Amino acid sequence: MTSKGVSDIECRAGHVLFEQGQVGDRAYIVRKGLLEVSRKVRGRKIVFGTVGPGEIVGEMALIDDQPRMATVTALDDCDLVAVERAHFRARIDATDKTTRHLLHKFIHLLRAMADELGEEITKIK
């Protein structure tokens, strides 16, 4: 099913949905299955968590136009709804200025904290 910038997709366990550093062109809503969110810092893989049914992943890069902050890998066979960049952005751009400011602020803080956390975890004390 494809309509208005939204399409159903399936992926197999082990499939890399997107990789840290890539340009983001889609966000994904999880219908079925579990995906792992991880980053590589100084060659070490750090798992930040998982996303499952009802959750959205990959939206940050669509909001702030920065590269993907993490790699997302399917842990199971997954059913996803892919939302195209323009379709997603139209919704965000329609919200009021204060809310958009907050979304940008939170993403900025999340990226900064993910960097710091990566540094701390891989630091030799």
Next chain:
Amino acid sequence: MTSKGVSDIECRAGHVLFEQGQVGDRAYIVRKGLLEVSRKVRGRKIVFGTVGPGEIVGEMALIDDQPRMATVTALDDCDLVAVERAHFRARIDATDKTTRHLLHKFIHLLRAMADELGEEITKIK
């Protein structure tokens, strides 16, 4: 000046605007001055950053009804605009469901990352 849940306030350098763990009743827009955002983890103060003119602080607890995640202290004499909880929430509640979901998700991740970062910084490796 006070109108519709918004009021101008001044605070002196050193004043603690709010403390980690408190119930949040207001958000603040910074007009003048700099404020420090910090947390206490295992008795150690961790500075997360500063907020300055044009920035908003204290809004997370108003969105997710959880206690203040950090302590905010004025570093200079500051001019702020205090926004009452109900006034702030009315704006958030008026945004679409997807955007509200994202705001909640980002705050949830920020709180979790702040906890993890605190643990990592104070960990003896």
